[in-house]
Amino acid sequence: xxxxxxxxxxxxxxxxxxxxxxxxxxxxxxxxxxxxxxxxxxxxxxxxxxxxxxxxxxxxxxxxxxxxxxxxxxxxxxxxxxxxxxxxxxxxxxxxxxxxxxxxxxxxxxxxxxxxxxxxxxxxxxxxxxxxxxxxxxxxxxxxxxxxxxxxxxxxxxxxxxxxxxxxxxxxxxxxxxxxxxxxxxxxxxxxxxxxxxxxxxxxxxxxxxxxxxxxxxxxxxxxxxxxxxxxxxxxxxxxxxxxxxxxxxxxxxxxxxxxxxxxxxxxxxxxxxxxxxxxxxxxxxxxxxxxxxxxxxxxxxxxxxxxxxxxxxxxxxxxxxxxxxxxxxxxxxxxxxxxxxxxxxxxxxxxxxxxxxxxxxxxxxxxxxxxxxxxxxxxxxxxxxxxxxxxxxxxxxxxxxxxxxxxxxxxxxxxxxxxxxxxxxxxxxxxxxxxxxxxxxxxxxxxxxxxxxxxxxxxxxxxxxxxxxxxxx
Numbered sequence: 001x002x003x004x005x006x007x008x009x010x011x012x013x014x015x016x017x018x019x020x021x022x023x024x025x026x027x028x029x030x031x032x033x034x035x036x037x038x039x040x041x042x043x044x045x046x047x048x049x050x051x052x053x054x055x056x057x058x059x060x061x062x063x064x065x066x067x068x069x070x071x072x073x074x075x076x077x078x079x080x081x082x083x084x085x086x087x088x089x090x091x092x093x094x095x096x097x098x099x100x101x102x103x104x105x106x107x108x109x110x111x112x113x114x115x116x117x118x119x120x121x122x123x124x125x126x127x128x129x130x131x132x133x134x135x136x137x138x139x140x141x142x143x144x145x146x147x148x149x150x151x152x153x154x155x156x157x158x159x160x161x162x163x164x165x166x167x168x169x170x171x172x173x174x175x176x177x178x179x180x181x182x183x184x185x186x187x188x189x190x191x192x193x194x195x196x197x198x199x200x201x202x203x204x205x206x207x208x209x210x211x212x213x214x215x216x217x218x219x220x221x222x223x224x225x226x227x228x229x230x231x232x233x234x235x236x237x238x239x240x241x242x243x244x245x246x247x248x249x250x251x252x253x254x255x256x257x258x259x260x261x262x263x264x265x266x267x268x269x270x271x272x273x274x275x276x277x278x279x280x281x282x283x284x285x286x287x288x289x290x291x292x293x294x295x296x297x298x299x300x301x302x303x304x305x306x307x308x309x310x311x312x313x314x315x316x317x318x319x320x321x322x323x324x325x326x327x328x329x330x331x332x333x334x335x336x337x338x339x340x341x342x343x344x345x346x347x348x349x350x351x352x353x354x355x356x357x358x359x360x361x362x363x364x365x366x367x368x369x370x371x372x373x374x375x376x377x378x379x380x381x382x383x384x385x386x387x388x389x390x391x392x393x394x395x396x397x398x399x400x401x402x403x404x405x406x407x408x409x410x411x412x413x414x415x416x417x418x419x420x421x422x423x424x425x426x427x428x429x430x431x432x433x434x435x436x437x438x439x440x441x442x443x444x445x446x447x448x449x450x451x452x453x454x455x456x457x458x459x460x461x462x463x464x465x466x467x468x469x470x471x472x473x474x
Contacts, residue, residue: 003132004135007110007138008030008139009022009025009142012278014041014111015041016041017042018325019041019100020321020329022104024328024332026107030140034112039097047166048170050091051091052170052191053365055088058079067403067429079197081198085173112126112134114127117278117279118282122138124142138304142304143328143332144307145309148273148311149274150166151271152267155182155240164265165267166266169191177201178261180203180205182239185268185270186211187268196229202231204226205238206237207236210235217409218370225366225368240253249263250262250263273287273313275288283301294353295327295344295345296353303342306332308325309321309325326350327350331352359374359439365432369429371432373439374424375413377413377423385415387413388416389411390412391409391410391412394464396459396463397463402430406428408426410426412468422442426464433461434461437465
């Protein structure tokens with residue numbers, strides 16, 4: 001017999017999105033309990049955003065020093081691999097979630113460790129490792145914040161190979177001499193460069209191109225940088241078979257008869273919402289096609305079930321998941337007080353994750369970086385927008401000072417009928433710090449004739465804003 005209890009809101013998953021949802025409702029005066037089967041803090045804290053960027057940053061810092069005459073001459077060594085890995089470990093607190101657990105406690109949020117399953121309307125059953133069960137009834141809402149899981153591509157032999165996912169790649173205690181990477185999206189590309197700079201001989205195999213979701217001129221800058229780091233890239237191909245030799249060596253056979261060999265294989269071919277095993281089918285919901293409104297309310301489940309972050313399947317980015325969770329938490333609290341109803345919340349209200357549709361910022365933390373927000377030109381046209389595209393090499397006084405021989409690229413997409421920017425892309429060393437200004441311009445729908453008066457400081461890389469607007473015709 002399971003122990004029974006009640007609370008206002010149950011949040012399944014204590015990653016970044018779950019923590020924000022729970023924190024928001026508790027901050028509004030409701031009770032909340034987080035359910036977590038692994039580490040409190042989730043994927044981003046321990047196996048994704050933080051450790052991957054910690055692996056990348058030392059190589060980028062070294063490259064930046066070598067890119068400036070004067071500091072270049074002072075660089076006499078290579079990366080200290082053990083020191084890089086120790087620094088990476090510090091950002092994960094050595095995979096100890098005690099500080100995150102303390103934050104949950106200090107915030108007034110309850111925490112139960114175990115695997116959760118929906119057993120009825122507003123009811124969740126949790127089973128811990130010892131088999132003890134607890135049943136919780138939520139007076140207001142249940143929030144799914146279970147994150148995402150990697151997708152295994154249908155490659156002959158892959159299931160029989162002991163391969164890395166991004167978790168293993170970001171937490172490895174050592175650097176393999178040879179690393180094979182299957183997939184050239186954001187994670188695959190970032191980790192390929194990180195390991196190449198740490199000393200691995202890296203080969204990347206991509207079904208299409210490198211960073212397919214990125215405008216081609218920006219992606220090409222990353223390709224050239226990877227090649228400069230001695231990364232071998234095989235595009236528009238998929239392995240026919242993957243197997244492990246008795247020695248442990250992993251072999252990838254390509255369609256043209258070539259074979260690639262490595263000591264480790266990283267598979268980074270996409271992720272999907274982690275919704276299976278939660279009991280959604282018993283509620284008449286399909287875990288593979290969950291639909292939510294802008295407050296995170298799940299369609300077809302009544303007015304009590306929500307999904308946020310990767311679990312909602314809209315935008316699989318940590319910052320966007322936290323944003324969605326804040327909107328959902330605010331909506332749940334407001335509905336509990338009778339302040340708003342259960343219809344679609346007003347766009348750009350604090351109850352709606354409107355930016356999911358119009359102004360999603362994202363960064364590829366390779367060297368050079370790629371920073372994007374809003375719509376690409378292609379996406380804008382597909383939405384029926386009469387859009388123009390303005391692009392140019394990123395060559396200003398600020399970039400010349402940043403690095404000798406600086407190479408970059410910038411693009412602005414404009415809705416011509418409204419005279420506002422709807423998308424930006426920047427590629428080059430250090431461009432991630434340009435992104436929030438672009439995000440504000442897109443989210444705020446700043447007219448170009450007003451944006452013209454936002455004068456960029458001289459000499460900074462932000463001068464590219466002036467050059468884009470000048471080329472546009474301002």
